[in-house]
Amino acid sequence: MCGIVGYIGAQQAAPVLVEGLTRLEHRGYDSAGLAVLGGSGLRLAKRAGRVRDLAESLPHRFGGKIGIGHTRWATHGPANDVNAHPHTDAAGRVAVVHNGIIDNAAALRAELADAGVPLVSDTDTEVLAHLVARSTAATLEQRTAEALARVEGTYGVAVAHADFPDRLVVARNGSPLIIGVGEKEMHVASDLAALVRYTTTVAHLDDGEMATVTASGFTTYRIDPSGLSATDRRAKEVDIDPAAYDAGEHDSFMHKEMLEQPARAEAVLRGRLDERFGTGHLGGLNLDARELRAIRRVKILGCGSAYYVGEMGASLIEELARVPADAEPASEFRYRNPIIEPDTLYVAVSQSGETIDTLLAVQEVRRKGGRVIGLVNVVGSAIAREVDGGIYLHAGPEVAVASTKALTNMYLAFAMLAIQLGRVRDLSIADGRRLIAGLTALPGQIEQVLATEPQLALVAHRLAEAESLFFVGRVRGFPVAREGAQKFKEISYRHAEAYQTSELKHGPLALISPQVPTVAIVPDDELVERNVAALEQIAARGGPLVVVTHEGVDLGDAAAKADRIDVPRSERELDPILLTIPLQVLAYHAALSLGHDIDKPRNLAKSVTVE
Numbered sequence: 001m002c003g004i005v006g007y008i009g010a011q012q013a014a015p016v017l018v019e020g021l022t023r024l025e026h027r028g029y030d031s032a033g034l035a036v037l038g039g040s041g042l043r044l045a046k047r048a049g050r051v052r053d054l055a056e057s058l059p060h061r062f063g064g065k066i067g068i069g070h071t072r073w074a075t076h077g078p079a080n081d082v083n084a085h086p087h088t089d090a091a092g093r094v095a096v097v098h099n100g101i102i103d104n105a106a107a108l109r110a111e112l113a114d115a116g117v118p119l120v121s122d123t124d125t126e127v128l129a130h131l132v133a134r135s136t137a138a139t140l141e142q143r144t145a146e147a148l149a150r151v152e153g154t155y156g157v158a159v160a161h162a163d164f165p166d167r168l169v170v171a172r173n174g175s176p177l178i179i180g181v182g183e184k185e186m187h188v189a190s191d192l193a194a195l196v197r198y199t200t201t202v203a204h205l206d207d208g209e210m211a212t213v214t215a216s217g218f219t220t221y222r223i224d225p226s227g228l229s230a231t232d233r234r235a236k237e238v239d240i241d242p243a244a245y246d247a248g249e250h251d252s253f254m255h256k257e258m259l260e261q262p263a264r265a266e267a268v269l270r271g272r273l274d275e276r277f278g279t280g281h282l283g284g285l286n287l288d289a290r291e292l293r294a295i296r297r298v299k300i301l302g303c304g305s306a307y308y309v310g311e312m313g314a315s316l317i318e319e320l321a322r323v324p325a326d327a328e329p330a331s332e333f334r335y336r337n338p339i340i341e342p343d344t345l346y347v348a349v350s351q352s353g354e355t356i357d358t359l360l361a362v363q364e365v366r367r368k369g370g371r372v373i374g375l376v377n378v379v380g381s382a383i384a385r386e387v388d389g390g391i392y393l394h395a396g397p398e399v400a401v402a403s404t405k406a407l408t409n410m411y412l413a414f415a416m417l418a419i420q421l422g423r424v425r426d427l428s429i430a431d432g433r434r435l436i437a438g439l440t441a442l443p444g445q446i447e448q449v450l451a452t453e454p455q456l457a458l459v460a461h462r463l464a465e466a467e468s469l470f471f472v473g474r475v476r477g478f479p480v481a482r483e484g485a486q487k488f489k490e491i492s493y494r495h496a497e498a499y500q501t502s503e504l505k506h507g508p509l510a511l512i513s514p515q516v517p518t519v520a521i522v523p524d525d526e527l528v529e530r531n532v533a534a535l536e537q538i539a540a541r542g543g544p545l546v547v548v549t550h551e552g553v554d555l556g557d558a559a560a561k562a563d564r565i566d567v568p569r570s571e572r573e574l575d576p577i578l579l580t581i582p583l584q585v586l587a588y589h590a591a592l593s594l595g596h597d598i599d600k601p602r603n604l605a606k607s608v609t610v611e
Contacts, residue, residue: 002099003027003071004177005194006158006168009185009215013037013067014058020187020194021051021069023245026253026399026599026606027191029071030079035086035095035160038064042095042162046084068158068168068188070097076105077122086160087126089133090118093162096132098125099190100154100175108150124153132159140164141212144171145223148210154356156190168213171223172205176354176382179203179211179218181235186213192378193397196242203235204380238379244397252598254400254491258584259450261405265443267394268409272416273439278432279423280416285373286389292424295345298325301333301361302349303608305403305486306410310349311479312576313414319573320435321421331357333364340368347417348374351398351406353381355608362386375413377406391417400599401606402491404584407483408446411577415439438571442578445568449581452565453589456582459546459563460589463488466517466544468495471583473521474502474531480521480548480576484583491591491601501534509537517544519583523575524550532556546586548579 003024007016013036021032032054033046045058051071070085077083086095102108105124108131113119117130131147132140140161148155154174161169170177170188180187180195180202189195195202203218205211209231211220220233250256274281285292298317300310310327317325330348340346346365350358353376362383365372374383374390377398384390393409416439423432463469469488473481478500485496499508501520512518518538522531535558538545545562547555550569555562567578591598 002073004097004190005069006188008066013064014062017067017069018055023193028073030074031072031084033084034069036064036067037160047081048079068097068160076124083121083123087129089129094129094133095160096129097158099156102151103153140169144169171210173207177205193245200238201235203233254598258404261408262443262447264395264405268412273436275436278429280420289424296343298345300327300347301330303330303357305407306349308479308483309407309410316418320418330361333361340370346370346372350383351377353378353383359383401604438574448568456585457589460586461593464590464593468516470518471498472501474527476576477521480579487587512541512543514542519546522547522549524553
């Protein structure tokens with residue numbers, strides 16, 4: 001959500017900044033802009049719309065070897081050219097780009113207006129440019145620190161000043177910022193995607209940290225009430241292939257990432273399965289067997305798809321470890337003043353590791369003395385640095401807003417955690433080995449499901465014609481239904497709602513009609529007969545049916561009226577992930593048939609860094 005780029009070096013800044021902003025488009029935005037500092041001072045170009053619109057509108061002469069850029073997702077004020085970042089002071093000497101939200105912006109705007117400062121935008125960010133400009137401190141670092149001391153809220157911020165043409169100043173508090181080290185040039189970004197074409201040597205700022213960035217290097221500081229104190233932040237090489245941020249021959253990143261799932265599933269399992277003892281080997285938890293046995297409850301925190309896969313994980317943990325477990329939206333957690341129990345293991349789930357709601361929930365747990373681990377995909381991310389331990393997902397960069405391979409690897413991480421928790425309790429070695437064998441087979445079975453894409457596409461085209469859909473499932477199948485509805489609504493823009501199958505007769509059945517299809521999750525488990533009975537009730541009322549099930553399941557009278565999707569059989573406890581894969585493909589092809597921008601769904605962002 002929003003994106004920041006910055007450059008200082010020997011190249012012309014504008015092309016580098018435009019390239020960086022293009023690579024951040026997946027984060028979600030509705031306007032874009034640049035500020036470049038050259039011989040003629042600070043120059044701005046910004047407009048509502050896509051980065052390509054900005055690039056096409058740049059003046060022919062837009063020179064300068066230092067600059068900052070931004071993609072904005074509107075919070076304060078509509079998406080238009082004036083509200084686009086960067087923002088400047090009245091004299092046009094200071095330019096600021098900002099991710100986050102300034103909670104006391106209204107009070108600061110009123111104060112500046114009373115002082116005669118002209119405010120031209122509706123944004124909270126504009127106040128920062130004026131506050132920096134009004135400071136009389138000797139250095140740009142001190143001026144920026146004074147401005148930030150007035151701010152309540154979250155920020156990732158980059159500042160350029162015409163009076164200090166040899167540097168950028170950047171700072172972080174709750175919104176990610178990364179410094180990239182090049183050869184006699186430096187880069188700044190809010191996401192690694194903007195940097196990998198130029199460098200993979202990076203430094204992640206911590207909350208409360210500021211940096212001076214020049215062409216020859218960077219210096220970091222802690223922002224304290226008494227001033228700035230130096231910190232020893234070092235750049236590190238990250239192991240990442242820049243080609244991972246290229247869609248290649250695929251028409252979208254989502255399609256590419258769906259097809260990568262077998263290989264990425266193998267990556268997260270590699271070296272973590274102990275067949276001899278029938279358990280998982282998760283050294284990153286930083287918990288020994290005695291500490292694992294002392295856990296009396298597991299609480300999983302995530303948002304969106306991470307929350308739904310958390311529900312799948314909670315069910316697994318209860319079933320295998322016989323420990324009470326539940327999932328909760330991280331966005332609500334800290335606002336209900338939760339009771340933090342010393343024998344509860346808290347699990348934070350986030351692909352980016354920067355989801356602000358989940359990060360704040362982690363901080364709430366830690367503030368109250370709880371133990372929290374993370375399931376994250378980005379090394380060095382905020383959540384990864386905050387937690388006591390965790391499981392790195394090894395999904396590789398995920399660019400599409402709709403999560404596929406990261407979600408699959410989250411589930412596999414939960415499966416390994418559940419088996420390890422179970423094996424220090426009452427899960428037998430035979431069951432442990434059975435489940436380890438099931439996990440080992442999953443990558444190949446995922447590939448089998450993906451091979452049915454042409455058949456799934458035909459079903460998806462029919463579903464796309466409906467304005468509203470139901471997704472239903474029971475017990476293990478209900479989180480699968482919730483995730484299926486989430487995928488469908490976020491990229492096809494069709495209304496999709498998930499219910500427990502058992503709840504249909506308690507209200508939703510009133511909406512069943514030939515115009516409202518139902519996608520039903522029907523694994524071959526102890527509830528298959530009850531699920532089939534519900535299908536027959538839907539079919540009797542003329543409701544179109546798509547049934548995701550296992551080969552050999554008898555769907556009764558509903559079979560003749562249903563589109564049937566069979567997935568390979570796994571161990572029952574591991575069924576949810578194989579049942580989820582075809583729902584990803586259905587959502588993708590429904591959106592494709594409707595002509596939507598699949599990787600950049602409207603109003604949504606890949607990494608949600610504001611509340």
